[in-house]
Amino acid sequence: MNKKVMSIAAMVAGFGPSAYSLADSQHDEAIERGQAHYLLFCANCHGVDADGNGPLVELLKVTPTNLTTLRSSGSEATVAERVLQAVDGRHAVGESAERKMPVFSDNLEISTVIEIAAYLDSIQK
Numbered sequence: 001m002n003k004k005v006m007s008i009a010a011m012v013a014g015f016g017p018s019a020y021s022l023a024d025s026q027h028d029e030a031i032e033r034g035q036a037h038y039l040l041f042c043a044n045c046h047g048v049d050a051d052g053n054g055p056l057v058e059l060l061k062v063t064p065t066n067l068t069t070l071r072s073s074g075s076e077a078t079v080a081e082r083v084l085q086a087v088d089g090r091h092a093v094g095e096s097a098e099r100k101m102p103v104f105s106d107n108l109e110i111s112t113v114i115e116i117a118a119y120l121d122s123i124q125k
């Protein structure tokens with residue numbers, strides 16, 4: 001994994017449960033903003049509940065990933081790493097599959113992506 005993603009992922013990890021005692025309210029605010037960004041940029045495909053069933057699904061050739069099971073899907077990458085790589089178009093997909101998700105990283109501030117990752121991390125099943 002590239003260094004930039006690793007250090008950003010470490011920053012996102014800082015939002016995780018271990019940082020709760022330090023900045024509970026800041027963490028909650030980041031998750032709230034992340035949810036708002038998510039609904040704006042991601043929910044059309046991945047669904048309001050992030051279950052991969054958004055309103056645009058019928059128009060897509062590839063089914064969007066269920067983003068509530070990223071942690072339990074067997075990948076060693078953290079939720080934040082998966083999100084950061086996906087918006088950057090560098091995520092791994094199945095052997096014959098292509099990367100179908102649009103690349104967002106040129107258009108979204110990294111802080112926005114980090115907040116989306118914090119939100120998605122908070123809704124893992």
Ligand code: HEC
Nearest residue numbers: 041042045062063064065082083086091093099100101104
């Ligand atoms: C135009 C539809 C579309 C939008 C909008 C979209 N995605 Fe996706 N996304 C997909 C599709 C299709 C896949 C499955 C194919 C692939 O992995 O490229 C996917 C896969 C993913 C994955 C799984 C990557 C992995 O590791 O397997 C993540 C994480 C993800 N998207 C996050 C996001 C986030 C965060 C946003 C909003 C910033 C977003 N997506 C917006 C269509 C979309």
